[in-house]
Amino acid sequence: MNDERNWKIPEVAVSVDVAILTVRSGALHILLVWRAIEPFAGMRALPGGFLSSVEEDIDVSARRELAEETGLDADRFHLEQLRTYGAPRRDPRMRVVTVCYLALVPNLPDPVAGGDASAASWVPVAEVLEGRLPLAFDHHGIVLDAVERARSKIEYTTLATAFCDEEFTVAELREVYEIVWGEIIDPRNFHRKVTGAKDFLVPTGRKTTRNGGRPAELYRRGTATLLHPAFLRGHQA
Structure with missing residues (x-):
């Protein structure tokens, strides 16, 4: 002492x-x-x-x-x-x-x-x-910690929408998950999960063709902060 x-x-x-x-x-x-x-x-x-x-x-x-x-x-x-x-x-x-x-x-x-x-x-x-x-x-070690924090937080929170513009499509949100996690996600399974998650996404009633193909629904972030159940890495393909 x-x-x-x-x-x-x-x-x-x-x-x-x-x-x-x-x-x-x-x-x-x-x-x-x-x-x-x-x-x-x-x-x-x-x-x-x-x-x-x-x-x-x-x-x-x-x-x-x-x-x-x-x-x-x-x-x-x-x-x-x-x-x-x-x-x-x-x-x-x-x-x-x-x-x-x-x-x-x-x-x-x-x-x-x-x-x-x-x-x-x-x-x-x-x-x-x-x-x-x-x-x-x-700072190399800090960047490693920051990336892992981002990867883990979008598993159980709605923070993936923080990477998106004010209005976005489900495909654009899926691309965020794929890029941050570095893994491919099944489109249909992902669409079902995110649109079915309570207060995760709010439909705007508008569509866009900015990514080509058929018009896609536009959404904005909802009021939810946590995801139930969580989207776990390695389980979305």
Whole structure:
């Protein structure tokens, strides 16, 4: 047990990072920035940074860093805390504990970099997962955790719709599941499950031919947040 009379509070900095996932061009993408400053200048990294002051709330800091480094408005999409990372030497400057957030977004325009990022872009997640794109700090491991969180959450929640536009077809929603999970899903079985799930989808009464073929019904997300029963990976083909 520490002697409180001789114990000093360790000097620890707090930062936030944001793992932003989207589906575009038929693949799962993550938003990365090029670091403009040391350490790891010129390397790719997740957008983020230090709290602006001891008074700044963690959630506010995440939204601020997101806007400063990418130009994206966090209020437009789903944002949740992923995990806290605090290995002693994860940052070579000093002991830094980071609170990472996960964002799930529909296909958005290319981001605009700012702050201590020289550029920002959407990158296929596969390039990171397969080790073809090295990242600064411990961000490779954070991306692995973010992707697994997204894959698991769309099993038992309705968050797959967060990757969709305001109005979407069942086929477009199925494509989200196939891309995020990396597996083929039986169309008829999927259609039956999602349209039969209580308050998952709400028909708009409109149809679209934007994907070619016969007109397809358009839906919007319903009020449900959990799926009963869950859509489990490996059981939808």
